[in-house]
Amino acid sequence: MAEVSVRGVTMRFGELKALDDVTLDFVDGGFFALLGPSGSGKTTLLRVIAGFLFPDEGEVRIAGQPVERVPVEKREIGMMFQNYALFPNLTVAENVGFGLRVRHVDRAEERRRVGEVLELVQLEGLGRRRPKELSGGQRQRVALARAIVTNPKVLLLDEPLSALDKALRVDMQIELKRIQREVGITTIFVTHDQEEALTLADRIGILRDGRLVQAGPPREVYNAPVDSFAARFLGEAN
Numbered sequence: 001m002a003e004v005s006v007r008g009v010t011m012r013f014g015e016l017k018a019l020d021d022v023t024l025d026f027v028d029g030g031f032f033a034l035l036g037p038s039g040s041g042k043t044t045l046l047r048v049i050a051g052f053l054f055p056d057e058g059e060v061r062i063a064g065q066p067v068e069r070v071p072v073e074k075r076e077i078g079m080m081f082q083n084y085a086l087f088p089n090l091t092v093a094e095n096v097g098f099g100l101r102v103r104h105v106d107r108a109e110e111r112r113r114v115g116e117v118l119e120l121v122q123l124e125g126l127g128r129r130r131p132k133e134l135s136g137g138q139r140q141r142v143a144l145a146r147a148i149v150t151n152p153k154v155l156l157l158d159e160p161l162s163a164l165d166k167a168l169r170v171d172m173q174i175e176l177k178r179i180q181r182e183v184g185i186t187t188i189f190v191t192h193d194q195e196e197a198l199t200l201a202d203r204i205g206i207l208r209d210g211r212l213v214q215a216g217p218p219r220e221v222y223n224a225p226v227d228s229f230a231a232r233f234l235g236e237a238n
């Protein structure tokens, strides 16, 4: 069974169909990159999967459960968005542990788990720092640690690396892939960067005007685009 299943999802904003009958499965433990030009519906799809928006038609299930039937604090979803904000007055460890604290995890368990994820993102020893004392790349690792600290089943990433310069972005791509593999978390990654998608993902999907144009393993989509839009869009990666 797919970890995340999107069935016939249509989302309207007034006259506009931001998502138009989208059906997609995200397999357990997979790394899926959602591609498409600006305004094609990528962020809207993530927000529907997260349960922040309820679709006008269709349904999203996570591990077989309709997302809207699960209370927010029980949804096993981690998120990292482009404009992720760390709490400036909290230390790194407090930022990372925030999601555990709101779930009333006891302090000893919080310390253990925060130590574990800080090690995973290679920030061990930096728990007492404040965000302003970190580099841009380190702040991103904190944001990633915060997103996965509760052991979610699904990780939603909305252009998390697009604010970084090229060299740092490539480093973070490698890191992200390593961590995703190590944790085995089902990941849905929004990007408009075709190269990034082809590097990271084991499956990709292309959206255009709210419709899913094509989905499949990167090589397959790249070698056999279904139409000239997909061909042109992926061709830009060269």
Ligand code: ADP
Pocket (backbone or CB within 6 Å): 013, 016, 018, 036, 037, 038, 039, 040, 041, 042, 043, 044, 045
């Ligand atoms: P992408 O992430 O691919 O850039 P979005 O999902 O952000 O695309 O947006 C898809 C379309 O829906 C765009 O035309 C956008 O202007 C519109 N849209 C997104 N959110 C809203 C909203 N809250 N109200 C009205 N229109 C919206």
